[in-house]
Amino acid sequence: MNLNDLTGALRTKVVPREQTQALLDQRSAAAGQIKPGDLYTLADRLEHQARELGERPFLIYGEQVLSYLEVDARANQMAHTFYANGLRAGDVCALAMENRPAFFCTWFGLVKLGVVVAFINTQVSGRPLLHALQTTDAKALVVGEECLANVQATEGFPELPCWLIRDPENPWTEALPKGIDGHFDARLEKAPRTPFPRDIRAHIDAQTPTLLIFTSGTTGLPKAARYSHMRWMSSGDVMEVTLQATCDDVFYCCLPLYHGAAATSVTSTALRAGAAIVVRRKFSVREFWNDVALHRISIFQYIGEICRYLLNQPQQAHDRQHTLRCMLGAGLSPDTWQRWLERFGPIQVFEGWGATEANAAIINVDNYFGSCGRVPDWNKTNLRLVRYDVENDCHPRDENGFYQVCKVGEIGEAMGFIVDHPQIGGGRFEGYTSAEATESKIRRNVLREGDAYWSSGDLLREDADGYCYFVDRIGDTYRWKSENVSTQEVADALSDLPGLELINIYGVQVPGHEGRAGMAAVLMQPGHSFDPDALFALTEARLPRYAAPVFVRVARAADLTASFKLRKVDLQRQGYCPTRCSDPLFIRDEQTRSYVPYSPQALTRAGLAPFAVASHD
Numbered sequence: 001m002n003l004n005d006l007t008g009a010l011r012t013k014v015v016p017r018e019q020t021q022a023l024l025d026q027r028s029a030a031a032g033q034i035k036p037g038d039l040y041t042l043a044d045r046l047e048h049q050a051r052e053l054g055e056r057p058f059l060i061y062g063e064q065v066l067s068y069l070e071v072d073a074r075a076n077q078m079a080h081t082f083y084a085n086g087l088r089a090g091d092v093c094a095l096a097m098e099n100r101p102a103f104f105c106t107w108f109g110l111v112k113l114g115v116v117v118a119f120i121n122t123q124v125s126g127r128p129l130l131h132a133l134q135t136t137d138a139k140a141l142v143v144g145e146e147c148l149a150n151v152q153a154t155e156g157f158p159e160l161p162c163w164l165i166r167d168p169e170n171p172w173t174e175a176l177p178k179g180i181d182g183h184f185d186a187r188l189e190k191a192p193r194t195p196f197p198r199d200i201r202a203h204i205d206a207q208t209p210t211l212l213i214f215t216s217g218t219t220g221l222p223k224a225a226r227y228s229h230m231r232w233m234s235s236g237d238v239m240e241v242t243l244q245a246t247c248d249d250v251f252y253c254c255l256p257l258y259h260g261a262a263a264t265s266v267t268s269t270a271l272r273a274g275a276a277i278v279v280r281r282k283f284s285v286r287e288f289w290n291d292v293a294l295h296r297i298s299i300f301q302y303i304g305e306i307c308r309y310l311l312n313q314p315q316q317a318h319d320r321q322h323t324l325r326c327m328l329g330a331g332l333s334p335d336t337w338q339r340w341l342e343r344f345g346p347i348q349v350f351e352g353w354g355a356t357e358a359n360a361a362i363i364n365v366d367n368y369f370g371s372c373g374r375v376p377d378w379n380k381t382n383l384r385l386v387r388y389d390v391e392n393d394c395h396p397r398d399e400n401g402f403y404q405v406c407k408v409g410e411i412g413e414a415m416g417f418i419v420d421h422p423q424i425g426g427g428r429f430e431g432y433t434s435a436e437a438t439e440s441k442i443r444r445n446v447l448r449e450g451d452a453y454w455s456s457g458d459l460l461r462e463d464a465d466g467y468c469y470f471v472d473r474i475g476d477t478y479r480w481k482s483e484n485v486s487t488q489e490v491a492d493a494l495s496d497l498p499g500l501e502l503i504n505i506y507g508v509q510v511p512g513h514e515g516r517a518g519m520a521a522v523l524m525q526p527g528h529s530f531d532p533d534a535l536f537a538l539t540e541a542r543l544p545r546y547a548a549p550v551f552v553r554v555a556r557a558a559d560l561t562a563s564f565k566l567r568k569v570d571l572q573r574q575g576y577c578p579t580r581c582s583d584p585l586f587i588r589d590e591q592t593r594s595y596v597p598y599s600p601q602a603l604t605r606a607g608l609a610p611f612a613v614a615s616h617d
Contacts, residue, residue: 014465015366017376023242023365024376030237031426034230036207041229043112043201046072049274056247057276059101060295066101068274071108074101078109079196081188085140085161089114089201092136092212096120097144099257099281102165104267106142111210114201118212118224119258125150128222133158135433136212136224143180146170152177169281206230207425212433213260215356223437225357226430227264234425236268242350242365243299243326247274250323252291252300254283260356265328266301275299285309289322296323304331305502307340312501312525320345328352333492334370353414353470357441359429359454360416362468371467372460382419382427384453385412385460385468386446390477390484403446411461411471415443415453429454476568478507479515481546490518490549493542497535499528505549506568508575511609520549521571521583523557530554532586532595540593550606551576552586552595577611 034040050072059066066074087093093115097103110117118136120129122144129150133141140160143151145167151157157177163184164176176182211227239245251270255262270277278295280287288310291297326348332340337349353372354361360383362373375381385406387396395403395413406412419427431438446453459471471477476487487505494503502523507516524530532552539548553576574580576587578598585598587606596602603610 013368015368017466020366020374020466021376021380024374024380026241027238027363028380028426030241031234032424033237034206034233034425035423036205036230036425036428037422038206038230039202039204040206040233041111041114041201041204041208042210042232043108043114044198045233045271046075046108046111047195047198049271053247053274056274058270059104059277059279060250061101061279064101071101071105073193074105075108075112076193076196077188077191078106079112080191081184082109082115083113083196083200084187084191085163085184087113087115087140089204090116091139092116092118094118094120094133094136094138094141096122096141096147096150096258097165098122098146098167099253099262099279100144100167100169101279102144102167103257104279106165107263109196110142112196112201114204114208116209116212119214119263121214121222121258122147122150122256125153126155129154130156130158132214132222132224133160137433145172148172148177148180151180204229206233207428209430211263213263213356214258223357224433225260226432227260227356228425228430230425231428231430232264232268233272235264236270236272239265239269239328240272242363243269243328245269245273245275245299249273249275249298250295251275251277252280252295252297253277254280254288254291254306255301255303256282261301261303261329285313292322292324298323298325300324300327302327302329302332304329304333304336307332307336308495309501311336311339311343315343319343326350330354330372333495335492335496337369353458353460353468355456355458357430357432357454358416358456359418359427360414360456364467368467370469371463372470374465374467375462376466382417384415384417384447385410385462386415388413388459388474390459390474390479393474401445402448403443405447406462408462408464411459413474414456414458414460415446416456418442418452418454420452476506478518480507480517480550481515483544483546485518485547490520490543490547493547494520494535494538494549497522497538498531499524501525502555504555504568504571506572508551508572509612510550511612513608517550517608518547519551519553519571519576521553521555523555530584530586533593536588536594548588550588550608552588553581553583554586555583575611575613577613580611580613 050068053068055067057065058068058071093110095117107117120132141162144165162180164180164182166185206229209226210229212224213227214222214224251266253262253266257263324347328350330352332351349367351372352363364371364373386403387406389396398404418429441455443453443455457474460468462468472486472488478485490505491503504521508519510517586595587602589596
């Protein structure tokens, strides 16, 4: 069977439910190994692996190779120094640093004390940075030299210890911002590498929070989600089984560590398996395959956009000559998925659905194109899909006032039943640092009196074989001409427009019309121009008329969240107002069968009114 036959088979062949369930059962067993009350933490796992694996490589960064023993020793130095500077178990310490070995050593040093580590987005300053420190109640901040500009740009920075970790690649040439302790490194170098006393954290059990990770929301300021030792280590236990990872694997860490994916799945799985992690400070299209070849990388965590960036590069004769055997992540469209396998070979893709704070998740272990997971037996999961009325923004109720479980093919919100049992860790909703934010995500009396579910805000649907598909975020589905339009489905349909780098679909309000008209913000690859005729032709071939974008703005840069999700709120506010949007605007023109530059005449010809700027804007 050639590769094209293979990929076609992968797309259409349905694996027996029993086969899928057998692997999911292994995952469930792995998830239950660590109990909530176990006196076992992330630091204990690190120290155990350091003893067992010794000089085996753990972190690879450029030409640096740090063994398990070396990482543990440096973490000990950190722990001794932090303790001497007043941090104690239960305190929260914020960490703002780019991907590099010092990030791991700082993080692991803090957990040896029993300190909760709050990962701070390296892109934020000003109000978002203050918000992050306040909502986590941070007692101190460890800041990498590469992030000092964020501190300097923040007015009203709180008076708390700020310890500087030097960065030889980004030396700070100005006077240090007020309050930054520039002598921390000197104290660190003198600290002992000997084991930090375990009795300092001996009372901490596995259900205790160890991380605070900010959700990468596309609206408002992000929330800090709690992540327990148990949940972090269970993630590694589960993915070790799923990926069949061993100490011979090499993981690629190119997503930012301050976001959940890299710091949880990649790091916890590599540590559990005794594998190495190749750390890249930032994802690089140019260096990706060079890194894979140089370090013989076998596993990497993706997001859909990364795969699209790589597919946009010119094909090479050696595209299939690499060591990647599997990849895990989310956001891979069916078209990109198929093109990826056709071009780079039969790599096992583990597409999943979940969230930083989720108490339920699904995963596609069958390499079945387009699906974000499979539920062969709904009795073996705490996840439910409940009916959602997009038009009225509500959940329909049955005659008893309860939500309704979706039938096959129906679109519904994914919700996770909240398990509350002292001996069971799986299914817990650990919530946020804000009690109000935590409660806002809980739905009560969902399917029966007294139950509680975590509300994901994501719309999914299930097919007849139990495969689930991500449809959209609630609020990302809009209604136009009495039809519901999924922004994700429109984006997928138009994603292979020639020269396209990114496309962001959203609905904008039009005076005198119910619902919202579709608008596309497109970012073109360098050297490529937006072709309005080509986009119109693509919409005609792929989309019903009501789903075709009415407006297009050709963006000069993409506005992305930390996890490469496209922001929509500001774009929706700006709408198709030429005075608010500095990007070129186009309007769909049925007469010329193209998209024409914005003008009052083109707007009138389309039967549309000028954009109405809200008074509160």
